[in-house]
Amino acid sequence: MVSTGVEDLDRILEGKGYPERSAILLISPPGAGKAPLAYLFLKSGFISSDAVMCITSKPVDDLLSDMGVFGVDKQSPARYIQCFADKSQYNMSNLTNLFIEIKRQVDALAVISKRIYIDIISPLFMLHSPKMVYMFMSSLLQYFKDHGATVVASLDEGVVALEAQRSMEMIFDGTIEIKLCEERFNIIPLMRVKKMLGIAPSFSYYRLGVSKGEVHFYDFNT
């Protein structure tokens, strides 16, 4: 098993973390807490000397600055692939070429155990049809898993159509969902493990707390 990097989440996942060579999808509204979970997953990878790779549409400097809040050193040996929509070798408009380029980078990773963070699904849906994204992501995830990688990917809720979101959930081994919930005069972020390979489905929600570079989950009674 691969630690999620969040002690509370490891505990929720029956003390195991994510299954090895699996692909986990994090879904939440933009800015609601997917990124901290992904950063801590990568940080845990640095600690356990795994090969770490980020595939993102964000400028790498911004990503490093965000990750710094969670104690990820800028000098940590990670491979960053910044994808663009209209230029560079990592062009999101050309999925065939993008697949080849990413494969090349994965092949170059010497370490067997790999952790990969994918943050380009929402932009892909903006550029391509759901069918194209489905085919691309299915092939990519399969390739990653075949090469010893545990993958965490993020998807913005409300940005893509619900059908597109559901199609993505189908090709991932696990789905962690963060929702903003209205309770009395408060809006609170809640997390639930919607599905996870090897773990019985649960309908329990946990209250998400992000502070001082740490993520905690608290029991929440619905």
Next chain:
Amino acid sequence: MISTLEILILFVGGITLISLAYSSFWSFAIRKALYGKIYRKRALWTGSFATYSALEIALIVYLPNVVGSLVVDLTWLVVGSALLFILTAWISSTVKVVISLDPFHRNRMKWSQSEKFVWLISAIIVAMNILPALIMLGYVNYVSAFSILDYVQTGLFIALFTYLILVVFAYQSVIFDRLLKAYLKSFFYLLIVLMLSIALSPVALTLGLFIGPFALTDSLLILSAFFMYRMSKSLAPVVAKSNIT
């Protein structure tokens, strides 16, 4: 004896006030729940503008007698000047969210460069707004060009708003995200309403279109309250607790 018109004004003002107060509460509540810095900032400025508008409505509709004393008028002038700063900060935070969610990371209307210029124009308008206050206090001698200054200020206001509307429109036309699109659409309409209220202000005065304490221009705020409500609701998708059990 309260006239029917006054009752109507109080009623409409009440609805506007409640709507703005709710938008403000909702925006700040979402800000508290979010983690992402740029999204929190956008929620903060959305809430700030709603709060500002609610205070303005409360003062105009429910506390009209307070307006009139020198100290209150001066305070009102300074507070009123904050409008442009809040608006600029709000647009800036919104544009940053849009750029972040745009797969092309497009810098429409060269916002990263022109933002500084917009801040400068805002500062000039605020200074021009505060000048009359200083005149009233006797710190600055009365200048005959006072009315010209007023026209220049209105002109600058309109120019600035036109540019801000264009910025929002430029982003709104290219964004894919349906939630953000809804937010920007309401923002676009809100800016038009605000600009209309500023542009119509001298016209309303000239034509004597004031109806009691509720001016023609201020009535446009009712419309802006509706757009504020829609914007606060488009900040993030929120589910009711009953829907997750």
